[in-house]
Amino acid sequence: MKKTLLLAFVLQMAHLSFAQVKVSIDTDLGEHTISKHIYGHFSEHLGRCIYDGFYVGENSNIPNINGMRTDIIDAFKRLKIPNLRWPGGCFADTYHWKDGIGPKENRPSIVNTHWGGVTEDNSFGSHEFMELCRQLGTEPYISGNVGSGTVQEMSDWVQYMNFKGDSPMSKLRAENGHEEPFKVKYWGIGNETWGCGGNMTAEYYANIYRQYATYVNSTWDPKERLFKIASGASDGDYHWTEVLMRDIPLRMLDGVGVHHYSVFDWRDKGPDVDFTDSQYFATMNTAMEMEEIVRGHETIMDKYDPQKRVAMMVDEWGGWYNVSQGTNPGFLYQQNTMRDAMLAAATLNIFNNHADRIRWANLAQAVNVLQAVILTEGAKMILTPTFHVMEMYVPHHEAKLLPTHFKSPDFTMEGTGKFGGKLPAITISSSKGADGKLFVSICNIALKDSHNLEIDLRGGEFAKVSGKILASAKVNDYNGFDTPNKVVPKAFNGAKIMKNKVSLTIPPTSVITLTIE
């Protein structure tokens, strides 16, 4: 009997490897600041993100202020949401902003042709979006309509939102109840102009961008200069970035987008909850492609802009699966499991580590759509595992990125194509806050292996460590409307510090954040 137990133990130990990962952090060599805007969100007119999501209307029984759901606003405040992108996405290039201003009863409706073909009443427009941003205390990022709009229409929108002097557009804004300019700084010139935003070539769009950027202005005051963002490449389309950087004068360009969704097969994206281990691996595989994609675009941007003035903005990213069973296929509603927590934590570590060029990102999407941080059902609301990762990472906002060196062990899977091979199991990013405290986020995407880490803190004296952990029994675990607290972060007391060395064991499929002082 004893022998059997011993054998079982040995077999278990062989299965669960406890490799030692040596990490070193240069605590005095921080150079670049991690922009808080890497932690931005995206709210498209899609499914139940705006209507029946953020916006329930002034007459709803669900507690709201001016139509915006109070519980959602409070939750986003916990994330210190730095920016919100609106109105799309593909919707942006069908949207005519003048239909969304003035008395609501006079607003014409719009058919949301990209997303479910539903008719929207335009009760949520520019003023409502600005009210939402006001309540959230966040920076608005508006994507203008290039695909089906005109230069004049977008120019008028910028004037309407921002012009402080006397003009037809500023008068109209005042008539609609807002005398003061809204001062929207961040403007996207189209969205996915290689696809739903007009199916343009890079060369054609570069010219169109120059034309739009010439007229998208609202002030003579250089302090109030707008921040103009070019619709960026899909995944590893480096030609797109090359052409934009080459053909658009840098003085007209402040940010270049990049979109990358973690989808292992666009024809069948796999289930949101009941995925297999190999589907999990495939999702992580596409998520980890972010590193290579970012490096590829970075190399091109460095060639044309060695001063790194132009920001790389990953203004759409996240996991995309088949919609939850029984939901409208056009609404892109999916549950959010520990797989999404892994995806978010690993991706945010990648973004942090490229803080010198990536200065903005938008997770798709904020509420009830794709990798949402919040899901709602009537008056119920849940915070997803992705929400918890975003909240755990808040101390990275505006902190100094610290050089972190280590070699990750492999996470391996039997299988072909995206479904098998090896991936780095561990990603880490480290930063130092204004208070001098270190903050380290570690993600282990491996399904079975725990890893022992020994972190050498170079260039400083540290004596205290505390931590948090997000983990769950199964990677398919999620927070349901009846089990909202199944996956929540807990205190992590497993890290020990001695003589500037921190040691800990990170369990499989978990995220640990450490504060070291």
Ligand code: AHR
């Ligand atoms: O986020 C959903 C869609 O994905 C967006 O509308 C579009 O920009 C992208 O293709």
